[in-house]
Amino acid sequence: SPEVKLAVFGRAGVGKSALVVRFLTKRFIWEYDPTLESTYRHQANIDDETVGMEILDTAGQEDVLQKEGHMRWGDGFILVYDITDRGSFEDVAPLKGLLDEVKRPKHVPLVLLGNKADLDHARQVATEEGERLAADMACAFYECSACADQVGTGGGVAEAFHELCREIRRR
Ligand code: GDP
Numbered sequence: 001s002p003e004v005k006l007a008v009f010g011r012a013g014v015g016k017s018a019l020v021v022r023f024l025t026k027r028f029i030w031e032y033d034p035t036l037e038s039t040y041r042h043q044a045n046i047d048d049e050t051v052g053m054e055i056l057d058t059a060g061q062e063d064v065l066q067k068e069g070h071m072r073w074g075d076g077f078i079l080v081y082d083i084t085d086r087g088s089f090e091d092v093a094p095l096k097g098l099l100d101e102v103k104r105p106k107h108v109p110l111v112l113l114g115n116k117a118d119l120d121h122a123r124q125v126a127t128e129e130g131e132r133l134a135a136d137m138a139c140a141f142y143e144c145s146a147c148a149d150q151v152g153t154g155g156g157v158a159e160a161f162h163e164l165c166r167e168i169r170r171r
Pocket residue numbers: 010011012013014015016017018019029030031032033034059060115116117118119144145146147148
C-alpha cells in the first residue's frame with residue numbers, strides 16, 4: 001500500500017500534539033510535553049484505498065536547520081495556527097516560504113488548519129482570514145478543534161489529514 005510522510009508544523013502551543021492524538025485515537029488529551037517531538041505510524045482507508053502514513057509531530061521550537069530537515073523528510077504538511085493567537089497565524093506565511101525554498105521546484109502539498117475553534121469567544125483570527133491565506137497558498141483550509149470533532153468548518157480533524165493524503169497522491 002502507498003506510504004506518505006506527513007509533518008505537522010506550527011508555533012508551540014497551537015495544538016499540534018493534541019490534533020495528532022485526536023486523529024490517531026479520537027480522544028483528546030489535555031497536556032503534552034511541548035518539547036516532545038514524535039513520529040507515529042497509522043493506516044487509514046481513504047477513498048477505498050489503504051494508505052499508510054508516517055506522521056511527524058514537530059515541537060514547534062526547532063531552529064531553521066532542524067525545520068529544513070523535517071521539510072525535506074515530509075511529502076506533505078499541515079500548517080497549524082491557533083484561532084485565539086494572532087501571532088501563530090502570522091507564523092504561517094514564513095513557514096510556507098521556507099517550505100517552498102526547501103522543496104523547490106516541487107509543488108508542496110499542504111493543508112492549513114485553524115485549531116481551537118471551540119474557543120470562538122477568544123478568537124483573534126477571523127475565518128475569512130484563514131480562507132484568504134489558504135487561497136493565497138492554494139491549499140485546503142479547515143477550522144477544527146482537537147477537543148471536539150463537531151466544531152469547525154470541515155468534517156473534523158481526520159478530514160484535514162485525509163485531504164492532505166489525497167493532495168499528496170494527486171501529484
Ligand atoms: P503543541 O505545542 O502545538 O503540540 O500544542 P499541544 O497539543 O501541546 O496543546 C497546547 C495546549 O492547547 C494544551 O493545553 C492543549 O490542551 C490545548 N489545546 C490543544 N488543542 C486544543 C483545542 O482544539 N481546543 C482547546 N480549547 N484547547 C486545545
